[in-house]
Amino acid sequence: xxxxxxxxxxxxxxxxxxxxxxxxxxxxxxxxxxxxxxxHLAIDLGINFIDVSPFYGLTRAETVLGKALKSIxxxxxxxxxxxxxxxxxTFDFSAERVTRSVDESLQRLxxxxxxxxxCHDIEFGSLDQVINETLPxxxxxxxxxxARFIGITGLPLKIFTTVLAxxxxxxxxxxxxxxxxxxxxxxxxxxxxxKDVGIINASPLSMGLLTERGAPGWHPASQVLRDASAKAxxxxxxxxxxxxxxxxxxxxxxxxxxxxxxxxxxPENLRKNVAWINQPIDTQLLHEVLHILEPIHDMTWPSGRPxxx
Ligand code: NAD
Numbered sequence: 001x002x003x004x005x006x007x008x009x010x011x012x013x014x015x016x017x018x019x020x021x022x023x024x025x026x027x028x029x030x031x032x033x034x035x036x037x038x039x040h041l042a043i044d045l046g047i048n049f050i051d052v053s054p055f056y057g058l059t060r061a062e063t064v065l066g067k068a069l070k071s072i073x074x075x076x077x078x079x080x081x082x083x084x085x086x087x088x089x090t091f092d093f094s095a096e097r098v099t100r101s102v103d104e105s106l107q108r109l110x111x112x113x114x115x116x117x118x119c120h121d122i123e124f125g126s127l128d129q130v131i132n133e134t135l136p137x138x139x140x141x142x143x144x145x146x147a148r149f150i151g152i153t154g155l156p157l158k159i160f161t162t163v164l165a166x167x168x169x170x171x172x173x174x175x176x177x178x179x180x181x182x183x184x185x186x187x188x189x190x191x192x193x194x195k196d197v198g199i200i201n202a203s204p205l206s207m208g209l210l211t212e213r214g215a216p217g218w219h220p221a222s223q224v225l226r227d228a229s230a231k232a233x234x235x236x237x238x239x240x241x242x243x244x245x246x247x248x249x250x251x252x253x254x255x256x257x258x259x260x261x262x263x264x265x266x267p268e269n270l271r272k273n274v275a276w277i278n279q280p281i282d283t284q285l286l287h288e289v290l291h292i293l294e295p296i297h298d299m300t301w302p303s304g305r306p307x308x309x
Pocket of ligand 1 (some may be wrong): 008018019021022051053121155173175202203204206261270273
């Protein structure tokens with residue numbers, strides 16, 4: 001496993017990290033025992049950064065992760081969770097709610113502190129409130145010793161540049177913007193590097209688009225994006241390679257990203273994902289797949305308030 005420094009936090013995080021949303025049965029109904037085994041396997045494989053949220057499975061992911069963490073030494077992993085999002089349409093970025101939220105997460109996760117507390121999907125709220133109320137509340141939580149660093153997450157890249165122009169955060173978590181079909185994260189990397197912000201890239205498989213199973217029903221991608229991804233998957237199959245392999249290798253090859261979150265509750269998939277990133281990418285196939293995906297390159301979907309997109 002290789003490790004990189006997560007911006008100004010100084011934390012040395014594994015280049016591939018564990019996204020625990022599947023533990024909340026976000027993608028499919030999971031076998032809890034397999035989920036618990038996946039967390040242990042992640043640690044055994046050298047993964048030391050784990051991300052979760054009270055939103056995933058409406059607290060179930062945190063609860064299942066908490067069970068797994070009970071038997072893992074606290075110095076084996078850095079733990080990130082979030083505040084502000086509590087349901088598909090339920091958001092509360094008030095200082096009072098996010099402060100209570102951290103205490104609830106600490107209990108569910110069975111830990112005394114969180115390494116990184118992130119404001120979840122801020123494009124759904126008022127960025128003014130995030131800057132002037134939520135982030136200061138998170139700094140107070142940090143001062144109280146309940147969290148070590150603070151960050152923000154969301155889909156539209158604009159939210160990161162807007163917030164960073166007015167406030168200080170330690171990390172950003174971007175998703176679905178550095179994968180075979182969308183590499184737009186690259187456009188904001190210079191601003192992030194200039195401020196020495198930790199860069200977390202999530203969804204290297206574009207939340208399932210770049211897999212044999214395809215995206216789940218709730219996935220926000222348009223039909224044209226789904227069709228192009230299915231075409232790319234079929235070409236990889238024809239060439240005898242799982243598209244997930246090419247997608248993982250592509251995402252992990254970006255040296256500017258400090259860590260890439262891979263989400264699975266299946267130990268075999270996690271084992272494969274870690275093995276793949278240490279194998280050379282098939283450059284010919286990569287070229288062909290990027291060509292198939294060219295018509296939809298950087299095509300995304302709106303998320304949150306119109307003014308934040
Ligand atoms: P992802 O793009 O890797 O997609 C996960 C899906 O791919 C799951 O269905 C999983 O079962 C499947 N998968 C994983 N490995 C596979 C393999 N080898 N073969 C076939 N299928 C495979 O990642 P993701 O779950 O979208 O994101 C990872 C993590 O990032 C999440 O768990 C979460 O912690 C974080 N995240 C955060 C935000 C946010 O803060 N707004 C958004 C998205 C993701």
